Amino acid sequence: MTPADPVGVAVVGLGYWGPNLVRNLWETEGAWVAAACDRRPKCLEALAKRYPTIGLTERFETVLSDERVSAIVIATPVATHYPLTREALLAGKHVFVEKPLAQRSGECRELIALAEERGLVLMPGHTFLYSPPVRRVKDILDAGELGELYFGTFSRVNLGIHQSDANVVRDLAPHDFSILLHWLGEPIFLRAIGRDSVGSGQLDVAFIDMGMPNGALVHMELSWLSPTKLRRTVLVGSGKMVVYEDTSSEQIRVYDRGVEILEPQSFGEHQLAYRTGDILTPRLDPDEPLRLEMADFVDAIGEGREPVSSKKMGLDVVRLIEAAEMSLEFNGSPVALDTPDGDRRRSGDRRRSRGGMPVLDWHGPAQD
Ligand SMILES: NC(=O)c1ccc[n+]([C@@H]2O[C@H](COP(=O)([O-])OP(=O)(O)OC[C@H]3O[C@@H](n4cnc5c(N)ncnc54)[C@H](O)[C@@H]3O)[C@@H](O)[C@H]2O)c1
The missing domain is CATH 3.40.50.720 (NAD(P)-binding Rossmann-like Domain)
Known part of the structure; x- marks a missing residue:
């Protein structure tokens, strides 16, 4: 060729x-x-x-x-x-x-x-990395428009379809994990709880909490049991806030809203000032994510480069799924993710303490 x-x-x-x-x-x-x-x-x-x-x-x-x-x-x-x-x-x-x-x-x-x-x-x-709203939010984050990120919430819920060969985390979380990694990088810890509500043999609801290196918190809600379909992400920063709703006609809204702590007027008396500025709905390119995804694959071959949806992204998504399953197994104990990748040790006593909480050291399953 x-x-x-x-x-x-x-x-x-x-x-x-x-x-x-x-x-x-x-x-x-x-x-x-x-x-x-x-x-x-x-x-x-x-x-x-x-x-x-x-x-x-x-x-x-x-x-x-x-x-x-x-x-x-x-x-x-x-x-x-x-x-x-x-x-x-x-x-x-x-x-x-x-x-x-x-x-x-x-x-x-x-x-x-x-x-x-x-x-x-x-x-x-990981198709969502090519979707125009996800790309636009990435640009907003990279430009520092949100300021310091305080927290984010991800909701991916709908009614059905119960899978027989996968739990709700394996079914729904890969999309949100890939978006999270693309926007914010890797969390340092994760904990998850869930349940098999209807007794189908698979977890049908799961809540996953994560901590980011800068202290920001992320909450993820996944369910096959919701009266309505919701794909909604909210990021709250010190400067602005952004809402990404995949099923909405306005997929992104950027809110110039926040709160500031004013200098105390007298000893110990802090005052909060709320800012409620404009709401902006950015114009999005009408590109089809799958077309962009296939073009990136073909161009990456021609140019000998890594695609945006990289093989490391593929690995990291699966690592997060495994960490969530480990936490689920230990009734929501936090799983530490900040171990260097490739550390293949399996810890003898996996429970140790971090800030008073028991923490499971996660080094990934051993190679077969
Ligand atoms: N990116 C996305 O948004 C998205 C959306 C839907 C599905 N998917 C993924 O696409 C994949 C397929 O999902 P689907 O819903 O189309 O499944 P599907 O069951 O409808 O289709 C899979 C097809 O693969 C064929 N097949 C299985 N083993 C084969 C083999 N060894 N050789 C040749 N053909 C074989 C089956 O005959 C079947 O027609 C899954 O990995 C799923 O996660 C991704």
Whole structure:
């Protein structure tokens, strides 16, 4: 392949989500969809009607040995992400794999090492990083408009759909964890409580609290049991406050509101002054996140760079999921996350004290 050649891509998994990836890749400059693969013939038939020139196969091995294919886009069930991605990297293909990168952080580390050894792009599909409101809030934060961040709240709740093979954290948190990491970086501790309210065998509600290095607090609310669908994030800073509501017609509102402590007039008497300034609704680009995501994947291959949704982001999201599950297992005990990545020790007594609270040292599950 010369730099000017378009990247030959194969899409694997053509159920609910895969056809959206095919549609966006089809329109991505610098890429051509050479092949598509699904075990279910009816998914292939549906695609053939729309894209008669794409080579179709039920066998993943056919895609691996196809020399026209230099990149594989995987949209299969979560349990298959690790084995399929591993085989694709071993076959020398660049890989985009839907979120989460894998089920365990040890698997993520192995995939990252493989990609690095072979000089291949490995990209997890954290689509929200490409959504115009999320990008706009990132710009607002990077410009320091909010001042010092005090706290943030993330709500992702709706009625259904109960999953049989994943709890509500694994189902819903990857989106908010990726947004949190993108905006604010890694928390230093986390604690989580949850319950299986209806007795389905899976947690259907979870509340996750996190502490950021600057002292800011983050609360995340996840549930399959809510009367209405809500995707709402509020960030409160010393300068301004921002509300991001994905389901609203005004997806971002920036409030010039806050509180200041005035100099005491007499001994010990602090006065608070509330500021209620303008509310701004920024104009957002109409770009489709998936189109931007596929373009970033293809450009990252051409330019030999890391995509915005990086492999480290993929690992960190899975680390946060595992830390939340560990805290859930210990009835909400805080889990310390500020250990250096790659510290593979498993602590003998995992409970120690921090500020009077028992804290679980988390070093991630040991490698198999
Ligand atoms: N980024 C997002 O917003 C978003 C949204 C929805 C789904 N997803 C992700 O997309 C992935 C797929 O979800 P879905 O809802 O489309 O699932 P789905 O069950 O509807 O489709 C998965 C397809 O993969 C096929 N498949 C499974 N194993 C295969 C194999 N070894 N070789 C070839 N084909 C195989 C199945 O036959 C099926 O058609 C999941 O990882 C999910 O997390 C992401």
